[in-house]
Each structure stands twice: as structure tokens, then as C-alpha cells.
Amino acid sequence: MQTLQVAVAVVVDGEGRVLVALRPDDKHQGGRWEFPGGKVEDGESVTDALARELAEEVALEVGGTEPLLVIEHDYGDRHVCLDVHLVTAYRGEATGQEGQPLRWLLPAELDADEFPAANVPIIAAIRERLG
Numbered sequence: 001m002q003t004l005q006v007a008v009a010v011v012v013d014g015e016g017r018v019l020v021a022l023r024p025d026d027k028h029q030g031g032r033w034e035f036p037g038g039k040v041e042d043g044e045s046v047t048d049a050l051a052r053e054l055a056e057e058v059a060l061e062v063g064g065t066e067p068l069l070v071i072e073h074d075y076g077d078r079h080v081c082l083d084v085h086l087v088t089a090y091r092g093e094a095t096g097q098e099g100q101p102l103r104w105l106l107p108a109e110l111d112a113d114e115f116p117a118a119n120v121p122i123i124a125a126i127r128e129r130l131g
């Protein structure tokens with residue numbers, strides 16, 4: 001099966017909270033919370049994809065990023081490679097551009113059961129990095 005390359009953004013605000021969005025029901029892993037992001041397009045770098053997806057999905061302009069971790073996960077119907085970056089500087093006010101509900105949560109408030117299975121190590125890495 002082909003691996004889908006995905007750029008994932010963990011946007012951190014001044015109070016150490018991170019931005020999560022609810023995936024629409026009709027999408028892969030729909031009804032679960034996610035970190036904003038999406039598929040890396042042909043000829044695009046992961047950083048470019050990260051900036052494009054954050055603008056498209058939550059209307060934020062990326063100022064600075066740091067790599068957090070890369071994880072591969074097999075969903076059976078789909079194999080994904082999630083390249084996760086912390087977004088430590090940004091401009092704008094997050095709003096769900098596709099009507100999706102957004103929340104800002106402290107690392108301790110992230111509940112892995114509400115996210116796709118691939119997100120378990122992402123949540124662990126966020127807690128380790130941000131406390």
C-alpha cells in the first residue's frame with residue numbers, strides 16, 4: 001500500500017495550550033479530534049504543506065516551527081506517515097475555515113481516546129516537550 005505523507009501542526013499558544021480540531025464525520029477518521037494538517041502535495045516540502053494547511057483549515061499564518069516527531073501508522077485501509085511539527089510562532093486568530101469546531105487544550109487535557117490511533121505517540125511527545 002502506498003504511504004500517504006501528512007504534515008501535522010501542533011500549534012502552541014502563549015499559555016502552553018495546543019490547538020485541536022474536530023474531523024468532519026465524512027472524512028477518514030471522522031468524528032475524532034486532530035491536530036490541523038493534511039496531505040503533502042507533489043513538489044511541496046513538509047514545511048510548505050504545514051503553512052498551506054494551517055492557512056486553509058484554521059486561518060493561521062505560520063511564523064516558526066520545530067520538528068517534533070515522525071510516525072508511521074497502518075490503518076488497514078490506509079498507511080500514513082505523519083510528520084509532526086510544533087508551531088511556536090503564528091499570526092492570526094484560529095477559526096475553523098471548514099466550519100469545524102476548534103479547542104485550545106493543555107497537554108494534560110488531551111485524551112488519546114478522542115484522537116485517531118496514530119496520535120498516541122504524538123500526545124506523549126507533546127506532554128514530554130510541553131509538560
Ligand SMILES: Nc1nc2c([nH]c(=O)n2[C@H]2C[C@H](O)[C@@H](COP(=O)(O)OP(=O)(O)OP(=O)(O)O)O2)c(=O)[nH]1
Pocket residue numbers: 006007008027028029033034035036037038039053078080082116117118119
Ligand atoms: N491532520 C491530521 N491528520 C491526521 C492526524 N492523525 C491521523 O491519523 N491523521 C490522518 C487522517 C488522514 O488519513 C490523514 C490526513 O488527511 P487529511 O484528511 O487531514 O488531509 P487533507 O487535509 O489534505 O484533506 P482532504 O484533501 O482529504 O480533504 O492523516 C492528525 O492529528 N491530524
Ligand SMILES: [Mg+2]
Pocket residue numbers: 036037038039053057
Ligand atoms: Mg486536513
